[in-house]
Amino acid sequence: MTDLLSLTPDAARAALADWLAGGAAGAGAGAGAGHAEPGYRVTQLVPRLWQRPAGSWEEATDLPAALRSQLAAAFPLGRLTLATTQLSRDGTEKFLWKLADGEAIESVLIPEGKRRTLCISSQVGCALGCVFCATGRMGFRRNLRASEIAGQVRELVLREAGAVPTNIVFMGMGEPLLNWDAVDTALTILNHRDGFGIGARHITVSTVGILPSLAQLAKRPEQFRLALSLHAPTAQLRHELMPIEKKYALPDVIQALTQFRRRVTLEYVLIGGKNDSLAQADELAKLARPLGALVNLLPLHPGGAPDLTPSARPRMLAFERRLKRHGVEVVLRRSRGLDISAACGQLRVELEARRKVRPQEHARVE
Ligand code: SAH
Ligand code: SF4
Numbered sequence: 560m561t562d563l564l565s566l567t568p569d570a571a572r573a574a575l576a577d578w579l580a581g582g583a584a585g586a587g588a589g590a591g592a593g594h595a596e597p598g599y600r601v602t603q604l605v606p607r608l609w610q611r612p613a614g615s616w617e618e619a620t621d622l623p624a625a626l627r628s629q630l631a632a633a634f635p636l637g638r639l640t641l642a643t644t645q646l647s648r649d650g651t652e653k654f655l656w657k658l659a660d661g662e663a664i665e666s667v668l669i670p671e672g673k674r675r676t677l678c679i680s681s682q683v684g685c686a687l688g689c690v691f692c693a694t695g696r697m698g699f700r701r702n703l704r705a706s707e708i709a710g711q712v713r714e715l716v717l718r719e720a721g722a723v724p725t726n727i728v729f730m731g732m733g734e735p736l737l738n739w740d741a742v743d744t745a746l747t748i749l750n751h752r753d754g755f756g757i758g759a760r761h762i763t764v765s766t767v768g769i770l771p772s773l774a775q776l777a778k779r780p781e782q783f784r785l786a787l788s789l790h791a792p793t794a795q796l797r798h799e800l801m802p803i804e805k806k807y808a809l810p811d812v813i814q815a816l817t818q819f820r821r822r823v824t825l826e827y828v829l830i831g832g833k834n835d836s837l838a839q840a841d842e843l844a845k846l847a848r849p850l851g852a853l854v855n856l857l858p859l860h861p862g863g864a865p866d867l868t869p870s871a872r873p874r875m876l877a878f879e880r881r882l883k884r885h886g887v888e889v890v891l892r893r894s895r896g897l898d899i900s901a902a903c904g905q906l907r908v909e910l911e912a913r914r915k916v917r918p919q920e921h922a923r924v925e
Contacts, residue, residue, distance in 0.1 A: 682733025
């Protein structure tokens with residue numbers, strides 16, 4: 560059995576062609592051997608993976624029944640099961656998906672004018688334990704497969720044909736660059752014309768800055784966008800908020816951003832009394848200016864950490880003005896989906912019967 564949905568469209572095409580021709584991939588099941596016109600069949604099958612996805616091969620009724628059952632045996636199409644959906648007053652919609660092994664992940668759909676941005680998860684939980692983050696409190700459970708990452712889009716399209724999001728952000732649960740192989744493949748599926756065909760410039764990977772895979776991402780020829788979760792302008796404060804600072808230090812992470820030939824975004828969650836002073840805005844400007852980076856200021860979603868408070872609105876505005884005065888391009892985001900706890904990890908955390916996170920599930924960042 561091969562998980563076609565965890566392959567790039569080109570690799571899936573090759574596996575299907577091989578199977579149809581009775582080659583190695585089909586030898587195990589013996590099912591594909593001797594199919595006529597494999598070239599023609601392949602062009603019928605590949606679009607059913609992503610472009611016009613089939614819920615199962617049995618549903619692809621334009622195919623002969625015998626072929627459908629052989630395909631179902633050789634290449635089962637994994638699904639994510641919708642456990643809960645919540646619709647916010649502001650139009651933000653949150654999906655909680657159950658995976659085959661019973662784990663759960665979230666995606667959030669954020670409509671904004673003509674844009675439909677889907678925020679997707681890359682891991683179940685997260686090992687990095689940033690103090691403000693609900694997913695971090697959950698600890699790490701496991702990596703997602705490529706089929707489970709791209710599957711978050713596939714399931715939306717299965718629910719409603721033509722519902723392909725215009726934009727994708729890897730800002731759901733997990734640290735995408737700690738699951739690089741699957742994220743690498745998922746990026747191809749999202750972007751490829753035989754996948755979802757979403758423009759690379761409309762796909763943003765958000766990371767705390769895992770240096771080895773950051774270099775891999777920078778090497779990809781497509782113009783995928785990068786958002787770095789900065790949240791503190793100095794190594795000392797960043798260390799307090801984000802344990803990963805111990806492993807990948809701020810100056811090295813900032814240096815690594817210069818590998819990107821395109822403009823990067825710096826994500827900065829404003830936390831009352833922690834990182835929102837004007838002096839800190841000055842420090843932040845010193846990092847952002849030479850990079851030509853866009854700074855995204857985000858209000859703290861209160862669900863992440865009970866002991867932290869969002870910055871007061873006037874303080875956020877003053878912080879934003881100060882950055883602008885330094886010539887930094889900055890956007891102050893509105894909080895979306897507040898009434899449905901749409902910050903990463905929150906829905907799952909709420910639904911779980913307050914399962915205690917065992918200490919060994921927490922990150923050990925040496
Ligand atoms: N692990 C990656 C991507 C997932 S987190 C990363 O950290 O970049 C996606 C974004 O949500 C990050 O910028 C993260 O800092 C932010 N975030 C986490 N908890 C938050 C909260 N309580 N309020 C607002 N943003 C939060
Ligand atoms: Fe993990 Fe990102 Fe949350 Fe930090 S902010 S704990 S890296 S998901």
